[in-house]
Amino acid sequence: MASKSIDQNVTEILISAGELSGDTLAAEILSELQKIKPKSSKAVNYHFFGNTGPALRVANVEKIHDIEELSVVGLLEIAKEYRRLSKILDNLVELCIARKVKLAILIDFPGFHLKLGRKLKAHGIPTVLVSSPQIWGWRYKRIEKIRQSIQTVLCFYPFEEDIYLREGVNGQYVGHPLIPKILKARKEFPVKKEKNLIALLPGSRKSEILRLMPAMLDTVNVLQEQGKNWKYEIAVAHDGARRILQQFELPPKVILSKRPTYALLSRANSALACSGTVTLECAYFQTPFLLMYSANALTAWLARKIMTIPYLGIVNAVLGRFATAEFLQEEIIAEHMASELIRLQESKNRRASMLADFQLVEKKMGSGKAATLAARAIHSLL
Template structure:
């Protein structure tokens, strides 16, 4: 492990991304940073998008991909062990900067310890203090030297709390085209060109799938009873997810030609779709950037839901609705996310042409607002933080 964090030698950049969406976002940051530091050692915890830029993962990213209060508790000892091992490794190495990408429950505690030891810390994607758990702001101030934020209103919120922050736009706004080519996506996925297509995105983690996918498949079956010409496409994040979803399709008495399960290619599936059923999270913002009507749904362990439902102080949980500050699209959560309710809401999204046109306009405006040179601006912020550090003596 490299011991020098001097830019004149081999710089060490440490990073942690805890799930698929974080790996994608971190990959964008590294695409701007790697050309500036071609010989730097970049390591920590990450996935395949980060690896494309020479990042080395010291621990499997999948170990951190657990959501829900009680679900995390079940894996607490293993996750805590990874955090301690990485902390000790980084305290010995003393990298030029540590960048935590999302995963606040893991990263903020680690960042606080590194910062107190004099290692500059950056957090990419601010915890949603504007949505819930606002008390986190004091913890963030102790842990983070500089915030990189992806929504325009966040920059001032953090600065008011005394935390330096830079709005860098949302990386997905650069990745996703302003005008997706639906016909080309359908040809690439071997989907019918003229039939109505619905994309199913019940979540990338197995823990999410086990709570959301049953209702998604049952809703698809109800929709097929209304219109047998409907074609469903379901992108899965991994082999285990693919296998599990296929089992649900078979149990529902459906055929794989009615619900086409594909490996990855979620963006291509969204481009191909007329409407989307999606689990709450970053994926709902991706749907908005593809300008598609959607129904946002989410289920979790009942005990986790009981706690979390009292922590929010906004009426929305879906990112498109939060950014719009209104219920642009339906949200069906926990017990409300029944197959019948999901089917009814999705059917309305398919049938209401005026609503689709309004969403197209609003989502296009949202896309322009979030569009920045994220890779370049975030890389500049990282280099400035390194340059400002007194440790470079």
């Protein structure tokens, strides 16, 4: 794309999102940024351009590339698409130089954005990375690449800020963008627990459902054989997930619900949960859970080689200790998970301890104003 003529009265800013969730957050940040009064009496006109999705386009960001062009998952796929992605990266660098960009805002997709950040930094263009890669979980050495590529990292978890500051990188905790949605949902679906209701949360991806659902159902069968007269509910987010779940022979008292996951969490007394942000949602809805996750053998082997902390779950990572049980790979044994679920259901001490930990997680996670705080941090760099 040819570079446009430069308006000296306009501050050019690159914004690049790598996936839809980042696109949505980016649009929210831009909305908050426009509300901040300029540092001087002189009006400031921002012009944003870059890799956009639907939300950024609605926010009038000039599209250079669509985020669909960056939609690559897996090591082999990234290797195959290397040349095409390199062309996109080089095009963005050329435009940033030609337009005398004041700042580059890079959101998610760290493999691409760290390379882009390094090239921009070499040309004296400041960069801010929104959402830290999970260096605390694996590949901690990536922090050196971040130091070489990024001026400021805006973190979603409080302990990430501590890591960056300790390593001499400017990290700022702004909060998790999911929190406002959770808090809003908690008002819409007030917590009112049904003692005999268990939530089954196998994830939303096809691979997760296919790997975890059999073990979840085996656990239900063990509990029913032990005479536990509990009900089980699965919140089905979309038709694709429903079609996958309907392939399984569901035991008695296991139902598929069309209601939102938040509606289920407000009522569920305990949960079997796939690793991911749903475990943070469980904490906010005061739903004690056990975490389970299974990947293909090669991915699991690699993960164990490069993991830097002993836990996978977000709640445990925020607290810096095991507050919830984790069942990973060969540890996924129905009898063991059934025993832990019985503890969650019937042990007052176990439940009280976990609920207290959930309150601590909520306190540590903060106000839930990620977009506002991110906008303020970005504005301070302009």
